[in-house]
Amino acid sequence: MEKTEWYLEYEIQYNRPGILGDISSLLGMLSINIISINGVENSRRGMLLLSKKDEQITRLRSILETTETIKITKLRKPKLRDKLAVRHGRYIQSDVDDKKTFRFVRDELGLLVDFMAELYKKEGHKLIGIRGMPRVGKTESIVAASVCANKRWLFVSSTLLKQTIRSQLIKDEYNSDNIYIIDGIVSTRRANEKHWQLIREIMALPAIKVVEHPDMFVKSTEYELKDFDYIIELRSNEGEEITYEPIEKEQESNESGFSMFDF
Template identity: 55%
Template sequence: MAESGEWYFEYHIQKDRFGLLGDVASVLGMLSINIVTVSGVHDRRRGFLLQVNDPARIDTLQAMLSQVDNIIVTALRPPHLMDRLALKHGKLIEREVDDAPYKTYKFTRDDLGLLVDFVGEHLKLSGNQVMGIRGMPRVGKTESMVAASVYAGKRWTFVSSTLLKQTLRTDLTDDELSTDDHVYIIDGIVSTMRGNEDHMRLVRRVLRLNAPKIIEHPDLFVQRTEFSWNLFDRVVELRNSMDEEITYQALEDPLMEG
């Protein structure tokens, strides 16, 4: 929930010119609206975090901005999580818009700091949630999820993994089942291709826990288990570059996913 009096303001620059930012700042100053943060958040797009004492001034601001040449207002709202991250990192998070039953967010290796903050903020949330992460081998999926757990102040437990050596757990200790401060990480390839029934029984138990879970390679996990995409609250994709295709032909052997 946004803090009282805070608004996120974003505009697209149709035609850049000297003094454009000053014009916008002047409009804000005339209305006694304080600029807390300003940042370029995308090519030809600028974002602001504003402090507004009188909400009625937002309506006036919107009317006045319609008279400013060369910009289109793309957002004027109480700030969301992604708005704050865009201002912090100077980049918008790309969201896949399609008919998939889950929310998909795209990142590249250049965005690892943004990815860690994005995942970490969600891991701070209480209760049951499942996040999938897609990407090719050695792109940094597992390391990013561990870093996000640290960011969120939580301990991570590998139910299955190949980060250091192949991990296939068949049980967890009482301490590891303490869900208040844990994140559970499952490698969908290792679990479904190498896991026996005892391991899969543990996976199902973990998925019922009231705690955050991260499943690497969610596509293959869905293909090879009884679970559907409805299991996932969101999916993140990590690529070396935005034009890289995520395929699974090279992942037939889970030991390749170091």
């Protein structure tokens, strides 16, 4: 029988030496293997487990629920956030009201890159928006995640080196395995109809599309924020406000460096 993964998270109620050893011994007696373990949040610890039968997990739950030293907070098939929490020792922060919005600060770039790389590995269409002020690490994170996921990335519009915009792709660039990167401000401010036709073609591909500044992108297009599968917010620090006024001013000052790629 094929083994299945489970995620166990518990909160320590009474911290004493040997708690982890007791739980590890219990898992061993139930023939449940530990894949990885880490502290994930204050006094909480997360474990990725491997079990042959669901009945083993049911027995584990019933035994742990009678234990006074810990409190089970999660015991389920692992979600992406669970796996990343164990890997990085902290949870990705998500919006309470909008479950598809995830928040990061610059100190969490490693976690962000890992998160995006896992999204890139999923097959089919995914539309990802990323918000953030200039030079906070948006484009670099997008590219780094592409490398981690072993995907080729293509700039449809960008300001990484200087303002560039594409109105055509060559044949080999139409590939559902590519990551297509669009700068929402550059496209809306500088694009012509050929560029928008290209974007529509890319949107129709069963591939990953990443849009920087999605709020500006939807203002001038037929697309809406509800069309995005994920919205990522990247800040320099927790209290930073994401506003588009300084970004637009910077774009205007850089217009002299604009170039058009038309293959």
